[in-house]
Every structure is written in structure tokens, then in C-alpha cells.
Amino acid sequence: MANHWGIVAEFESPAAIYHAAEKVTAQGYTKVDAHTPFPVHGLDKALRQGPSHLGWIVVCCGAMGIFLAQLMMYWMNAVDYPFWVSGKQPYAWPTTIPITFELMVLLSAFGAVFGMFGINKLPRLHHPIFNHSQIHRATDDRFFLSIESTDPKFDRNATAKLLESIGAKHIELLEDA
């Protein structure tokens, strides 16, 4: 049995895909995504996408950066090799602030980039969406709406019909490969 990844439909304008997204999610579809050449205002809301969890990953990584930086400097300067420089105590908090700040930023940035990779299941060499014959135009002048077959409401005929009824120009059923 050939598995299908989902259905991808093509729209010609930001307004068209925005309204299509509204209608599709209003029908109860949840595994819906949009592929557009540029950010379309309000599309996240029309797709009924929840808030990203990335912020929590970044906060945790940043807090870890603060903790590790303090631990590192305390251990090196006050425990392992205490050394008095120009009358400052071996562990003096003002000297630790720049490094603490830098390590917080570094780990937050790692958290943001690699957290985003993880959530998006990147890196991967191929994605079924590329089976669509026109998908390259998503970086140019076309707007694509995808509905995945794992969506509980997905039905290859009914879903295709719905997309057609809301003005999709080019609808393709994609193989899961």
C-alpha cells in the first residue's frame, strides 16, 4: 500500500493562502502548514499554530550558561588555583560578569539554533514536500498549503475537494518518500 504524505495545494497570493488557511483550520484540520516566499502577516494565527516552545529551550540554556560560567570561574579562581591580583579577592563577582554574560549569550544562541533544528527535525536530506512538482516556486511567487495524511480528518478525496472549493490552483497528492 503506497503511503501518502499529504496533499499540497497552490495559491497565487498572500490573501488567497491566508483565507484558505482560515477555512481549512475552521473545518478542524490540525496538521496544516504553509510554504510562502516571505512571511505573511497573521498566517500563524490563521493556521491556528500554538506558541513556539523554543523560548523555553533558550531560557534554560541561558540559565545553564550563567550557572556554568559561575561554577567555572569560582572553581578555577577560588578553589583550584587561588591567586590574588592587585588586591582583588580570588573570587570577585564584578570580574565574572562579562564572562557570565558571554557564556549566557553563547549557550542561549546554541539553544536557539540547535533547539530550532531539533523541533524541526533537522538536518534531513529530503522531505516529501519536495515531491510536489511546483514547490520550487515557494521561494519565488507561489504560496503552498499542505495538509498531512496523519491528520485525523484527512481523506484524500474530501480534502482535495475542500481545497479545490476554496480556490486552490494546483493540487497534488504526495508520496511519502
Next chain:
Amino acid sequence: MTATMTAPPIEKVAPNLVTRVKDGDLKAGQMAMLGLGIALLAIAFATGLGGDKEHQGRFWFSYLTGYMGVLGITLGALFFTMVQHITRAGWSVGVRRVAENVAAAIPVMALLFLPIALVGFDHLYHHWAHANVNPETHAAILPGQPGYDHVLAGKSGYLNKQFFFIRAGIYFAIWISLSLFFRRNSLKQDETGDGALSLKMARLAAPGLLLFALSITFAAFDWIMSLDPHWFSTMFGICYFAGGFMSFLAFTALLARWIRSKGYLGEVINTEHFHDIGKLMFAFMVFWTYVNFSQYMLIWYANLPEETVWFEHRRHNGWSSVGTILVFGHFLVPFVFLMSRHIKRNGFTLSLGAVFLLVIHWIDMQYLILPQAGHGHGAAHATEAVEISNAGHPPFSHDLNLWLHNIQPNDALCYFGMLCLVAGIAILFVRKNNLVPLRDPRLSETLHFQNI
């Protein structure tokens, strides 16, 4: 873009936009703010100017604390206006008109400077204004004679009474003319819809910002830093600016929210715009911390007596507790609180943060100014300071009590009185002018603005 481009009339861009405040609306708020401001300042003057010379001297420090705190807010409004022009910002066209109206209070701040110039000057700046002059005989103290201060003698080319007032005149001339220029051209565009005016303002914003940066830096040197005339820090001007601009954003968030609650500005300052005001407020709160820490760490690390003396004063008479309060209240607490976008997008929580930051800004001004009340001469008090520091440092609660004991009602009356006065003037101009730049070429961008 051609210079002849004309923006379409407002009816085409936003047919339902309310462009003016109805006669009588907002008047109660304006009058209440003006009345409260004048009343608080009148009480401060009445209670402050009686009594002996020491009592009067202390009043002028209260007055300066309030004055510099609120001046920073009005100058922040001018800075905000110019930055929106130079970046050709699309999101902020509606907020910019509010900022123009807040900056309209700068001439009033010039008037409020007059009491300092005419009476307060000798109480505040006598350390350098009367340096190397014998207080009894009024004869000049010459090099080699006892009491000769060679540091202040070296600075007398800059720190002298004549040049001080010439500079004050230059600062106000810069600030008033810039605020007039940007408000008048913006209002003119309401009539003509001429896109060239936007270009003209963007062009002038560049030299305007340069003049602004120099003038606010030297104003902070002249009016706050010179209270301790031996001490110097090149970071000082930017520290003052950072706190003032942050407070302007807090002030504007509250003002705009109040105007909205009266049924105006609904479309041009909505959740999206408040979110951005909140982001800027957060950013400049952090920037304040960044520049203040930079100043502190360099002085702490180098450990040179002529530089550390400023912080030495702030370790005594309870001021070290205020240092701790600022680390938490001006950074750690608002940093955690304002971090989330949900907090910045909620009107109530954003206002809570804004009120908190306006109070903290006042405490910051106290920390800069009030420890110099009574003593500002590093040399005369150096031995006393060393004796105290050798005895070990008292706990936070002890210092907190001492600080609460040392501050006076006039510190609050002057700051909040002037804050009310500026709010009243801003509301007056909100009522007088169009609510939004009606024919700004970027108005429709503002109306459809969204944070992604």
C-alpha cells in the same frame, strides 16, 4: 521616492480613524495632572525654602533629583521622534505623535530650570563655583597657599559660572529648536500630505541626533556630575540618557494606555505597538545596566582613589542599600518580569512594569544626586570614609533604614510633581493637535503593523 509625492487623504487610508479629540474630552485628566503637578511643586517650594541654609540647600538637591528625572523623560521623547525619522520607521507613526507632544514640554522644563539657575545654583554647585576663593575674605587662594585646590583650578576653564550658563542656554536652544522643528513639520504634513517633509525630517534627524547626544552628555556632566567636581566619568552622560529614555517609554506606555481608555488611538497604538514599546523599554532597561556596570567595573578594577571616591560616598549614609536596590529593581526583577512577550502584550502587566520603572528611575536619580547633598568634596571627607570602611560594612537592613531616614518628602514631591506637570502638558497638546500624523506616508504601515 520623488520629492513631489503626496500622501493620500486620511479618508482613503483609514475611513473610520478618529483624528481629533472631541472638545472637552481628556480635559479633566489634563486639568487634574496640571493641577496636581503645580500643587505638589508648590508644597515642595513652600516647605523647602523656609528654614536655615542647610535645609534650603537640601531642598535644591530634592529639586534637582526631580528635575533631572523628568527632564530625561522629555528628552527621551525628542530622541524617540528623531530615531523614528532617521530609521524611517513604519510601526511607530502613531506613537511618534505622542512623543512629539511629550517633547512639547521641553520649553516648560527650560522654565523649571530657572529656579536652579537663579537660586539653587549656589547651594548645588558652590564646590566648584567658589573654588579657590576664601569664604570669609572672598580673596582668591593662590597656588601654594593653604586650601588651594589645583584640580578645580585646572578645571576652572570649563567649570565656571559664566560658561555654565552659556552652555545651559545652548542645550535648551538645541532641544527646543529640535522639538519645535519636528513637531511643526509633522503637523504641517497633516495639512499638505507632502512626502518630501518626511525626507526633510529624516535628513535633519542625523545632525539632530548628533547634537542631542553631545548636549545631553554635557548637560549630565554639568548638572549632575559636577556636584562632585573632582570626580569624572566619560560614561556618565550615556548612563543618564539610558535611564531617561527607558522612563520615557514607560511614561508613553502609560499615557497611551490612558488615552486609549478614553476611546482614542485604538487603531494606531494597539497591542502590537505596545509590544514594541515594551521591547524598547526592556532593551533600554538592560542598556542602563550595561553602561552602569561598565562604568562601575572599570573604576572598581583600576581602584584609583580619585575615581573610586564617587562610589565611596555611595557606600555610606545608607546609600549602599540603594545600590543593591538598583541592581535588583533596575535590572534583575524587571529583566525577569518583562522578558515574556505575554507580559508586554498585556496592557495591565505592561503598565505595572512601566509604573515600577518610573519609580526606580526616581531612585536612580536619588543615587546620582542625593549622596552629594551635604558633602561633595572628596578630599574633605576622605579620612572619615576610610574610618567607616575599616570598621566593616553594616548590613542591608541598617542601610535601608538609614536611606529611608535620609530621603525627604520633597524628593518625591518634586519628581512626581514635575511628572504630573509634563503629563498635563502632553495631554494638552494631544487635545490640541491631530491624534495621528494623518498624512504620513507610512501611516497605513502603522495601521497594519504586526509582530511576527
